[in-house]
Amino acid sequence: MPDAVRKHRPSQLDQIPDRDSEETAEWRASLDAVAAAAGPHRAAYLMRRTLEAAADSGGIALPSLLETEYINTIPTSAEPAYPGDEAMEARITAWNRWNAAAMVTRGSRQGLGGHIATFASAAWLYETGFQHFFRGKEGSGSGDQLYLQGHASPGIYARAFLDGRLTEAHLDRFRQEAGGDGLPSYPHPRRLPWLWEFPTVSMGLGPLSAIYQARFNRYLEHRGIKDTSDSHVWAFLGDGEMDEPESTAALALAGREGLDNLTFVINCNLQRLDGPVRPNFKIVQELEAQFRAAGWNVIKSLWGAAWDEVLALDTDGALLQRLRETPDAQFQTYATRDAGYVREHFFGANPSLRPIGARLDDAKITELFRASRGGHEPRKVYAAYRAAVDHKGAPTVILAQTVKGWTLGEGFESRNANHQMKKLTGAQFRAMRDLLELPIPDSALDADVVPYWHPGENSPEVRYLRERRAALGGPAPARKVVAKPLPQPADKAFKALEKGSGSQEIATTMAFVRLVKDLMREKETGRRWVPIVPDEARTFGMESLFPSAGLYSPKGQTYDPVDRDQLLYYKEAKDGQILNEGITEAGSLADFTAAATAYATHGEPMIPFYIFYSMFGWQRTADQFWALADQLGRGFVIGATAGKTTMTGEGLQHADGHSHLTASTNPAAISYDPAFAYEVAVIVREGLRRMYGPGRDGEDQDVFYYLTVYNEPKVQPAMPEGVEEGIIKGLYRYRQAEAPAAGAPRLQLLASGTAIHWALDAQKLLAQDWGVAADVWSAPSWTELRREALECDAARLRGEERVPYVTRALEGAPGPVVAVSDWMRAVPDQIAPWVEQDWTSVGTDGFGLSDTRAAARRHFGVDPESVTVQALAALARRGDIEPAKVKEAAERYGL
Numbered sequence: 009m010p011d012a013v014r015k016h017r018p019s020q021l022d023q024i025p026d027r028d029s030e031e032t033a034e035w036r037a038s039l040d041a042v043a044a045a046a047g048p049h050r051a052a053y054l055m056r057r058t059l060e061a062a063a064d065s066g067g068i069a070l071p072s073l074l075e076t077e078y079i080n081t082i083p084t085s086a087e088p089a090y091p092g093d094e095a096m097e098a099r100i101t102a103w104n105r106w107n108a109a110a111m112v113t114r115g116s117r118q119g120l121g122g123h124i125a126t127f128a129s130a131a132w133l134y135e136t137g138f139q140h141f142f143r144g145k146e147g148s149g150s151g152d153q154l155y156l157q158g159h160a161s162p163g164i165y166a167r168a169f170l171d172g173r174l175t176e177a178h179l180d181r182f183r184q185e186a187g188g189d190g191l192p193s194y195p196h197p198r199r200l201p202w203l204w205e206f207p208t209v210s211m212g213l214g215p216l217s218a219i220y221q222a223r224f225n226r227y228l229e230h231r232g233i234k235d236t237s238d239s240h241v242w243a244f245l246g247d248g249e250m251d252e253p254e255s256t257a258a259l260a261l262a263g264r265e266g267l268d269n270l271t272f273v274i275n276c277n278l279q280r281l282d283g284p285v286r287p288n289f290k291i292v293q294e295l296e297a298q299f300r301a302a303g304w305n306v307i308k309s310l311w312g313a314a315w316d317e318v319l320a321l322d323t324d325g326a327l328l329q330r331l332r333e334t335p336d337a338q339f340q341t342y343a344t345r346d347a348g349y350v351r352e353h354f355f356g357a358n359p360s361l362r363p364i365g366a367r368l369d370d371a372k373i374t375e376l377f378r379a380s381r382g383g384h385e386p387r388k389v390y391a392a393y394r395a396a397v398d399h400k401g402a403p404t405v406i407l408a409q410t411v412k413g414w415t416l417g418e419g420f421e422s423r424n425a426n427h428q429m430k431k432l433t434g435a436q437f438r439a440m441r442d443l444l445e446l447p448i449p450d451s452a453l454d455a456d457v458v459p460y461w462h463p464g465e466n467s468p469e470v471r472y473l474r475e476r477r478a479a480l481g482g483p484a485p486a487r488k489v490v491a492k493p494l495p496q497p498a499d500k501a502f503k504a505l506e507k508g509s510g511s512q513e514i515a516t517t518m519a520f521v522r523l524v525k526d527l528m529r530e531k532e533t534g535r536r537w538v539p540i541v542p543d544e545a546r547t548f549g550m551e552s553l554f555p556s557a558g559l560y561s562p563k564g565q566t567y568d569p570v571d572r573d574q575l576l577y578y579k580e581a582k583d584g585q586i587l588n589e590g591i592t593e594a595g596s597l598a599d600f601t602a603a604a605t606a607y608a609t610h611g612e613p614m615i616p617f618y619i620f621y622s623m624f625g626w627q628r629t630a631d632q633f634w635a636l637a638d639q640l641g642r643g644f645v646i647g648a649t650a651g652k653t654t655m656t657g658e659g660l661q662h663a664d665g666h667s668h669l670t671a672s673t674n675p676a677a678i679s680y681d682p683a684f685a686y687e688v689a690v691i692v693r694e695g696l697r698r699m700y701g702p703g704r705d706g707e708d709q710d711v712f713y714y715l716t717v718y719n720e721p722k723v724q725p726a727m728p729e730g731v732e733e734g735i736i737k738g739l740y741r742y743r744q745a746e747a748p749a750a751g752a753p754r755l756q757l758l759a760s761g762t763a764i765h766w767a768l769d770a771q772k773l774l775a776q777d778w779g780v781a782a783d784v785w786s787a788p789s790w791t792e793l794r795r796e797a798l799e800c801d802a803a804r805l806r807g808e809e810r811v812p813y814v815t816r817a818l819e820g821a822p823g824p825v826v827a828v829s830d831w832m833r834a835v836p837d838q839i840a841p842w843v844e845q846d847w848t849s850v851g852t853d854g855f856g857l858s859d860t861r862a863a864a865r866r867h868f869g870v871d872p873e874s875v876t877v878q879a880l881a882a883l884a885r886r887g888d889i890e891p892a893k894v895k896e897a898a899e900r901y902g903l
Contacts, residue, residue, distance in 0.1 A: 014837065037745040051324025073391045074297040081307045084316050087391040092139055093189035094386060098474050100170065101135045102444035103463060105415055109440065111179045113431040118456075120183040122193070124432070125420055127163030129277040129383070130244070133164060133408055136389040137242065137273075139473075141397065144482030150236060151397035153225075154485050155218045155243040157275065158194035158209025164485065165191055166201065169462070173483060176460050180861045197487055198710070205487040205609065207638040210631055212252025215272065217598050217635070218243035219258040221609075222270035222403070226601035227560055231583045233535070234612050240397060241270045247282025247291045255297060258595055260397055262403045263303025265562050270398045270403040272299075275383065276310075277412035278336040278685035287337035288845075290405050298900045299405045309392045309410040312380030314372070325362035339377075343411055344418070347373040383410035396696045405480065409434050415443055434458070487516070494533050494615075495699040501526035505689035508726035516717040516761075517648045517711040517726060518549045519685035524617060525553060528585070534702075538603040538616040538643075540587045541745065542596040548619055548648050549577045550586075560582030593624055597632045604641030604712060613700055615643060618678065622647035622716055623664035630670050636677035642699040644692065648687060649682070650716035650829030652852035653864040654762055663856020666717075668835045670712050672791040679714045679791040682735075683742075683764035686727035687788050691715060691736045703772060718830075720761045720861070737813050738789035743768065748781030753888040755823035755879055756845065758836065760787045763829045768867070769872035770828075774879055777900070778893065782879065783821065787836070790829075796840040824848060824882040850875060850880045866903075873901035 026032055036119030043051040062068040074182065105128060108223070112122035127134075134156070145151040150444050157163055165182065167175040174191075181190035185199060192199035194209035206221075208214035218241050225236040249255055261506035262270055271481035276292050278285055285291045294305050322328060334354070347370035354377075355365025365373070382388040389408065396404035416435045437458050441448050452459050465467045477483055504526065505519055514522075528534045545551055558581035565580040589596045596618055602609075603616035618625075625647050626633060633645075649655050652665035671679045678695070682688045695713040703709050734740025748754065755774075759767035767784050774780035787793070804810060818825065824846035833851035838848045852868040865871035869878070877897045882889045897903075 020686045020872045046821055047324060049329065053325065072300060072561060074227045074300045074686055075293050076296065076308070077328050078293065078310065079308070079315075079319065079328070080310055080388070082309070082388075082391045082395060084313055087387055088394050090387050090390055092386075092476075093472065096469060097135060097139055099463075100139075100469050100473055101131050102446055102588075103170055103461065103469065104135070104163055104166040105131055105444060106446055107169055107179070107439065107460050107462075108162035109416065109437070110460050110782045111165060111182050112162050113437075113458055115181060115182045115184075117433040118184070122162055122417060123159040124162065124185065126157060126159035126246070126275070126277075127161075128416050128420070129410040129412045129414050130157065130160055130275045131163060131272055132386050132389050132412075133244065133275060133383055133769075134160065134167075136386050136393060138167065139476045140390060141240075141393050141480075142242065142484045143238065144477060144484045145239070145488045146482035149481065149702065150225075150234070150239045151481055151486075152239060153205065153218070153241045153609060155206050155208050155221075155241070155245075156195055156485060157244045157246060158207075159242070159246070161192075161194050164195075168483075169460070170470060171477065171483060172465065172470070173203070179460060188397075195485075196638055197640055199679045201487055205485055205639075206462040207635045209637055211249040212254035213244075213632060213635050215243050215245055215249070215256070216254040216258055216594060217601060218266070218272070219262045219270065219403075220595065220598035221602045222267045223265060224599065224606070225259065225269060226265070226267070226562055226586070227538075228606070228610060228612065230337070230560070231535070231585065233614075234302075234610050236269075236610065239269065239610075243270070243272045245272060245274045246280070247274055247276040247278065247295070248285045249476065250274065250291075250295060251285075253282075254594055256302075257592070258598070259299060259302035259304065261595070266401050266689065267403045268400050270489060271393075272304075272403070272405040273594075274405060274407050275410055276407050277383075278340055278621040279412045284337040284340055288335045290332075290336055292409065293332075295405070295407055303402055305396070305399045305402045306407065306766075307395055307404060307486055308407045309382030309388045310407070310410075311382055312385045312388065314375050314380035318376065321367070324360055326358050327364065328355065330358055330361055341353040342377040344378075344423070346370075350377050352376075365837070369651075381409045381411055381414075382674060383408035384414060405438065410412075414761055415440060417443075432458075458755055475647060475790075475864050484492065489608045489610055490611045490612045493697075493702045494536065494569065494613055496697060496701060497527055497530045497533060501530075502689040502693050505724070506727040507725035509685065511723065513721035513723050515719050515721045516682060516685060516688055516724075517719050518519060518721075520619075520646060520648075520688050520692075520715065520717050521549050521552075523689060524556070525556075526554075527692075528557060533615065535585070536613065537585070537613050538599075538614050540589065540596050540599050540603070540616055540618040541586070542589050542593050542624075543591045544619075544621060544648075545586070545588060547621075550619070551734050555579045557586050559586045559588050560584035581803070586621055593620055593628045594632065596620065597625075597629045597636070600643060600645070601632070601636045601639060601641050604636060604643040605639050607642065608640065610869060613642075617644040617646055619646040619648050621662065621664075622650035622667055623662050626667040626670040627664075630674075631831075633671075633674055633677065636712065637674055641676075641712055642710065643712050644695060645677075645712055645714045647714065647716040649719045651718060651762055651854050653830055653868065653870070654718045654720045655833075655856075656861055658856075660856045660857035663852075665830065665832045665852045665856070666835075668716065668791060668831055672794070672838065674712045676708075677714045678711050678789075680738075680789045681716045681760040681831070682760065682788050683786050684727075685724040687735050687786070688715065688717065690705070690727075690732050691788065694736050716761060717762055720762050722762075722765060734817070735786075735788050737817075738791075738793040739785060739787045739814055739817050741783055741817075742786040743771065743773070745775065745781035745783055749779065751881050753778075753780045753823065755782050755883060756785060756818065756821045756825045757782050757875070757879065758785045758787045758825060760829045760836070763870065766870060766872045766875050767828055770875040773872060775874045778878075778880060778889075778897065780825075780879065780883065780889075787827070787829075790836050790838045793842075795840040797839065814839050815842050815844060816842060818845060821845065823888065824879075824886060826850065826875070826879050826882055827872060828878075830870070846886060848878060850878050869903075874903060877901065 141151040184190040195204040222241040355361045561580040566581040569578045571577045600618040603614045607613040652663040757767040800810040827849040833849040
């Protein structure tokens with residue numbers, strides 16, 4: 009660019025005095041001279057070398073480049089010595105490739121399918137880790153945490169078959185779980201809890217969860233609960249998976265907190281489910297820029313050793329430029345075409361490259377573009393892993409390039425459709441056997457069903473595999489539960505809520521926070537509570553926890569907080585107990601999952617409670633809640649400021665009337681909508697007993713509790729006698745009608761949460777204005793009532809006589825039933841089939857709106873007057889009162 013043009017271009021550095029403009033001009037002139045004499049590639053090379061020298065000097069601080077050349081980060085000359093027996097490990101990997109393909113192919117006879125191509129591309133990425141890096145769980149440590157790519161599960165099963173943890177019968181039950189002994193399609197801890205530790209196949213959740221798992225490992229260490237310094241988190245991901253927003257949502261957190269106990273391994277086979285990941289672009293370069301910008305250490309392992317001699321011929325940078333400019337879809341095509349095509353379209357595209365292409369024979373060109381990828385060579389993979397675990401101060405991502413479907417033959421390799429291809433033909437298996445040099449005779453392949461093959465329990469391969477795993481701490485992957493039950497807290501904290509609030513008005517949100525604050529003071533279990541909040545602690549009245557429990561920060565507090573002179577100041581600490589994640593429900597729930605499963609991952613039972621705006625919890629992250637259930641997480645989930653009408657002024661997007669419906673679809677979620685503080689106390693105490701106590705026969709401890717609490721201050725009554733069972737089961741009579749007159753119309757009002765107060769007011773109106781006697785029932789859990797009723801229905805089909813609790817509780821109660829809540833009518837309607845009385849429900853269907861509570865409740869028809877009219881209408885339908893009274897009531901109350 010001419011100086012006359014260049015000097016007028018604004019620069020960020022114009023704001024800083026140039027102490028020697030003549031020297032600056034000389035540097036620029038030198039760069040121009042190199043570019044003119046030797047070309048721009050040489051100039052760029054010199055600049056890169058200069059930047060590297062600056063970084064190595066230690067005293068020159070420069071921003072790093074976001075992209076590097078499209079070649080390996082670690083040169084072959086810098087690779088460490090390989091510590092294993094490569095030939096032996098190649099045979100082990102070959103057996104695993106074979107059995108993975110055989111398992112899926114055999115399963116395809118049942119129409120079950122499976123995925124072959126993913127593991128075929130990533131086999132060395134896994135095997136190198138299993139042989140040399142992944143720590144097991146034997147001993148006192150936690151081992152490493154492995155987030156394994158879901159579509160690669162056949163290869164993991166094949167390895168477990170080789171090491172003796174699975175049999176041929178197991179493999180033949182792949183994707184056939186109904187009998188109870190099958191293998192789940194993907195990593196599902198709930199379905200195979202001794203093997204799988206983390207569910208990963210809901211794409212995007214694996215990388216997000218892995219980051220927060222690594223962060224939680226540090227949290228446990230900094231709080232003195234467990235030394236996790238030897239635990240490393242490995243997340244195996246696909247390049248296509250990185251399109252999911254959750255995949256990259258927390259990269260900055262990992263970089264900011266320097267999580268060098270975390271490594272992402274991204275299998276860049278350049279393909280997603282339907283075709284190329286970035287047909288016209290380069291996914292590796294895009295990911296490198298993303299991760300570098302977030303503060304990660306990036307290692308690219310793209311090419312095999314065969315490329316070394318070719319790169320050595322690139323004296324003018326033309327080859328680097330061609331590699332950089334070739335889009336991914338074209339590389340995919342090169343992997344499937346003959347040498348002549350590659351010679352013409354790759355080397356022939358640049359006159360400087362034609363001499364290089366001419367020096368390579370067809371076999372060499374085919375090797376370069378079909379086979380020689382960094383992810384297929386154990387020495388390259390080992391070098392990348394070694395550099396990752398040795399790197400300090402930042403997390404590492406390894407971008408390993410592979411061919412999808414590698415070793416499965418030309419019909420699979422790099423084909424757009426290979427993700428949907430579920431089986432190999434007999435001819436393809438023979439070709440695979442020959443390529444892998446497996447000692448399987450032709451006679452074994454003549455049958456209709458391809459055989460599994462095992463070298464034998466005492467074979468050198470199996471002995472080597474087991475010796476390597478023994479040296480690394482036992483089998484992997486593996487899930488192991490060694491945690492002991494926690495002692496139950498003293499009754500004191502619960503009694504405080506059970507005795508009521510006297511004349512003081514408090515919301516159930518505040519009641520829960522007070523309870524947990526007291527429980528966190530418990531000597532035995534207090535430090536195991538993990539409060540998690542997405543930047544709304546003050547909304548929920550939790551600021552009182554700031555100075556006492558502290559907010560976790562790996563850096564501690566490096567500043568003077570603006571409110572330091574106040575009692576409830578903002579206190580961060582390295583051993584802080586509260587995880588305040590900022591505005592991220594996804595991150596907060598990932599935190600919760602790590603804490604909720606620490607009893608298995610680390611043998612340390614933790615008691616997380618994740619509190620959030622009710623509207624923004626389940627709605628945003630229902631998929632993560634499903635993964636939490638799959639991972640067998642335990643803890644308390646709190647939907648605060650719940651309901652559709654208790655949030656005054658916030659409007660449509662803050663008004664939750666449906667989260668209990670979403671929660672009801674999750675079998676592990678034990679859901680409650682408590683009306684009073686004492687109900688909160690009873691539910692939390694029961695949750696602690698069930699999840700963290702010794703357990704009872706037939707009781708599933710692998711559940712989590714979902715409580716919705718409200719921000720509406722009310723006087724909290726004392727707990728009536730004998731209601732604990734009803735609270736836990738989901739229904740009890742709270743207040744009977746007072747001495748009804750003989751022949752007075754009767755009915756039953758059922759309510760949950762804040763709606764109990766509307767029902768109690770309606771009870772008075774019905775008695776005073778219309779001579780109707782109504783009993784008021786509290787229904788802390790519509791969902792648990794329904795689930796118990798469904799269990800009774802199933803039992804009756806087995807010949808057992810079981811009557812649902814809700815039916816028994818309401819048996820003989822006179823009149824119709826009217827159910828009311830601050831939720832959609834479908835929430836209480838869950839129990840209607842098991843209620844023998846005439847059923848009516850009222851609720852808050854539709855979008856929320858901004859207004860006062862009274863106006864919003866009148867709008868939805870759930871205020872006391874509206875409930876009264878609905879109750880009269882239910883009586884009129886039965887003929888218990890004159891229909892005219894319904895119209896009269898509506899006019900009286902202005903409805």
